[in-house]
Amino acid sequence: MSLRFPAHPPLQILLVEDNQDDAFLTQEAFRSLEPVPQFMVCTDGVEAMEYLHGRVEGAQPLPDIILMDLNMPRMDGFGLLEHVKHDPSLRAVPVLVFSTSNSRSDIRRSYQNYANSYICKPRLFSEYETVVEAVRSFWMQTASLPT
Template sequence: MTDQQPRTINVLLVEDDPGDVLMTREAFEENLHNRLDVVTDGAAALDYLRRAQPYADAPRPDLILLDLNLPRRDGREVLQEIKADPDLRHIPVIVLTTSKAQEDVLRSYQLHANAYVTKPVDFDGFIEAIKQIDHFFVSVVQLPPDVRRN
């Protein structure tokens, strides 16, 4: 164990439910010290990741929290495109969804999701799940470097 401070990471939340966005923001503001950017549909997520307008100056996320049921582009499509793109496939993607359907779990892992987390329905459980995800990806694992960072 070291006394080194956990590093700060950039997290992209792809979520269309305003309540879940609010709870995630609250978890980050009160307990976590990472940058959280939010997009509310799958098409915007891909624009953000590819730094298309209006996201030309967006930081490359170190971690993506991806809902499955999104407008414009479904989360499964977004996951498939991320993992097929050589510039993006190294970014860990956590599917964070209300779906407990086994076909969604299986399909997400077939598309190379790094983890599948079912959202707890209560506020405290949701906050705790976000904190555990953050702890694991900030303090436990070593994330790949972004070779395109300046």
């Protein structure tokens, strides 16, 4: 089922995910939206910071949303979240933690570091679509994005 909301420009999403399968499933689930969001994928926090500071080829203006995993090599999601939320040029960008962890301490720590939401990754593709619908409903229709 394709959802059509042509009044909105495509959402610019920075997906920070080291698992190729999870990155693929996430992007596939978002393809049900109209217009289809544009993704930039980084595989860890270091690469994401390079992208956000415009130090990689093809870097765009700041994304509308950062959708990130917690468990990644080099710089994990907590390090990235702390860096983004303490950098005045980045802190307004909403960060949605998208993790397999449902640990209360991970959730608490994410919000203590100013995550805008914490979403547990679904196990089935149909559940990904439900998550995407919730993200679309809130971030594309209800919330006003700063970028």
